[in-house]
Amino acid sequence: MTETTNSPGGTGSPVPRDDPQRQLTVVRPGEDGDLRHLALVGDIYTILLSGEQTDGRYCLIEMRVPPGGGPPPHRHDFEEMFTILEGQIQFTFRGQEVTVNAGETVNIPANAPHFFRNVSGRPARMHCMCTPVGQDEYFLAVADRVSSATSQPPKLGEAELAARGKKAADLAPRYRTELL
Numbered sequence: 001m002t003e004t005t006n007s008p009g010g011t012g013s014p015v016p017r018d019d020p021q022r023q024l025t026v027v028r029p030g031e032d033g034d035l036r037h038l039a040l041v042g043d044i045y046t047i048l049l050s051g052e053q054t055d056g057r058y059c060l061i062e063m064r065v066p067p068g069g070g071p072p073p074h075r076h077d078f079e080e081m082f083t084i085l086e087g088q089i090q091f092t093f094r095g096q097e098v099t100v101n102a103g104e105t106v107n108i109p110a111n112a113p114h115f116f117r118n119v120s121g122r123p124a125r126m127h128c129m130c131t132p133v134g135q136d137e138y139f140l141a142v143a144d145r146v147s148s149a150t151s152q153p154p155k156l157g158e159a160e161l162a163a164r165g166k167k168a169a170d171l172a173p174r175y176r177t178e179l180l
Contacts, residue, residue, distance in 0.1 A: 025053050029062065029149065038143035039153035042069045046149045047140070051133025059136035061128045064149060065089070065118040073115045077176035079131050080108040082116075087124025091116045113180055138175035142168045 027048045029035060038045045049060040065087070073092070082089070083105045090099045091106055093114045100106050108114050118124040130136070142164065144154050156164065169179050 019055075022055060025049060027060075035149075036140065037146045037149055037151060038139050039146045039151070040139060040143035041071050042066060042153050043071075044146060044149055044151060044153065045139055045143065047136050048127070050136050054133070056133050058129055058131040059133045061130070061136060061139070062149065063126050063128055065116075065124045065126070067118050067121050067123065069124075070117040071115055073113060073180040074172075075111055075113045075178050075180065076135070077110050078134060079110050080135070081129045081131075082106050082108075083127045083129075085125045085127065087118055087122060087126075088120035089116050089124055089126060090119045134175050135177075138171065138177060141171050141175070 027035070029046065029048065036047045038047070043066070044064040046062040046064075047059065048062055049058070051057075051059045063082075070089070082091075082100070084100050084102050086102050088099060088101050090097055091108070091114060093108065094112055098106070099119065128135075146153065172179050
């Protein structure tokens with residue numbers, strides 16, 4: 001028997017067979033000592049699911065953003081979806097601002113200029129899913145490793161900040177990203 005699924009056009013197509021090489025993944029952030037925690041632009045990012053774990057389909061990153069924190073303007077050739085878990089994040093998308101509250105989700109289409117800021121006055125926490133993958137690898141290449149999701153980012157001097165910024169800009173094209 002062939003399984004089928006309906007496409008938006010109404011025609012069925014075969015569903016691929018199960019790949020028994022792929023395993024169920026359960027992430028327990030409070031217990032999993034193998035998670036990678038990264039400090040970037042003053043935020044702490046934890047890679048919950050890497051592209052390697054999802055066969056390149058997506059990655060899932062928990063972002064802890066202090067008041068006023070967030071990345072500089074940028075764009076990239078992949079979709080990015082954010083679900084706000086705690087706090088309030090203001091997204092600037094193609095120059096327009098929208099505030100997203102805990103419990104709400106926003107999708108950033110591929111290639112659109114954007115950035116975000118925590119405007120809640122207290123730490124914010126959100127999940128970021130990117131598809132296809134690559135953002136997880138970019139963060140691993142440019143960020144500082146820290147011991148936990150609640151670690152403080154390292155204090156960097158002006159020369160260190162400039163070096164990190166140059167490295168991020170130099171590596172961005174390799175990861176389908178442009179810093180604006």
